[in-house]
Amino acid sequence: MTERVVRVCGLAKSFRFGGQTVDALREVSFDLDRATLVGIVGTSGSGKTTLVNLLGGLDSPSAGEIWVDGIPVHEIPESRLSGFRREKVGFVFQFYNLIPNLSALENVALPLEFGRVPARLREERARQCLTLAGLPRERHRHPPGRLSGGEQQRVAVARALVNEPAIILADEPTGNLDSAMSRTIMKLLFSLVREHGRTVVVVTHDHELARQADRTLVLEDGRLKAG
Ligand SMILES: Nc1ncnc2c1ncn2[C@@H]1O[C@H](COP(=O)(O)OP(=O)(O)O)[C@@H](O)[C@H]1O
Ligand SMILES: [Mg+2]
Structure with missing residues (x-):
């Protein structure tokens, strides 16, 4: 039995920009199953x-519904979206978005500081996630500036995992990496799904990844063309 983790229904988003309206998304609907890798x-x-x-x-959204882990995200007021993100979502960005003056370990532990997890446990959990993400233990105390791009992205993946989110969202996570490192990061994302049952959504230009994904959503001019 598969379990649905995301439901999107009639989703639309328009931006007003310099007196013009851009329809970035139009009437997008799909469901996603838990423990899948979606391109x-x-x-x-x-x-x-x-x-x-x-x-x-x-x-x-401008219109439509988004349900994540049973929560109607479209109904959450802007002032409370940060709480939803902290509890339910892990983000991985193209440029890592790590805090430069914190160590890898501190970056990963940071999302836990909003909860009631004691400091010792936070550090232990952060270490586990860094290890899972493949950062060697002797680098856990390094700041991002002393890590390679691939290592920084591993830290970002660890940070995305630390709260055990319902979904991990990665927007072009290998867009800034060479092809060897891209493959390693992609392998890591697949292992999160295959070995750890996480749900990962990856925006990618990598056709190889899109082929291996459990599901591929194709967007064209704000519309869902396939998937
Ligand atoms: N904050 C914004 N203000 C105005 N237009 C935006 C904004 N964000 C995105 N857009 C427009 O919406 C469309 C979709 O953008 P985006 O989602 O960033 O595309 P992609 O990630 O596929 O490159 C584009 O036409 C973009 O210019
Ligand atoms: Mg983009």
């Missing part, structure tokens, strides 16, 4: 980032 593909400007941002509660 999102489409040309630049097709609405991929907009879709991921709406799924993760970084922005609010």
Whole structure:
């Protein structure tokens, strides 16, 4: 039995920009099963980032419904979206978005500081996630500036895992990495799904990944063309 973790229904998002309206997403509907790797593909400007941002509660839809782990995200007021993100979503961005003056370990433990987890446990949990993400133990105390791009992305993946979110959203996570490192990060994302039962949504230009994904959503001009 598969279990649905995301339901999107009639989703639309328009941006007003310099007196004009851009329809970034139009009438998008789909469901996603738990413990799958979902690729999102489409040309630049097709609405991929907009879709991921709406799924993760970084922005609010103009119309339609988004359900994540049974929660109606479209009904959450903007002032409470950060709480939803902390509890339900892990983000991995193209440029890692790590805090430069914190160590890898501190970056990963940071999302736990909003909860009631004691400091010792936070550190232990952060270490486990860094190890799972493949950062060697002797680098756990390094700041991002002393890590390679691939290592920084491993830290970002660890940070995305630390709260045990319902979904992990990765927007072009290998867009800044060479092809060998991209493959390693993709393997890591697949292992999160196959070995740890996480649900991962990846925006990608990587056709190999899109082929291996359990599901591929194709966006074209804000519309879902396939998937
Ligand atoms: N904050 C914004 N303000 C105005 N237009 C935006 C904004 N964000 C995205 N867009 C527009 O929405 C469309 C989809 O953008 P985006 O989701 O970033 O596409 P992708 O990630 O597929 O490249 C584009 O036409 C883009 O210019
Ligand atoms: Mg984008």
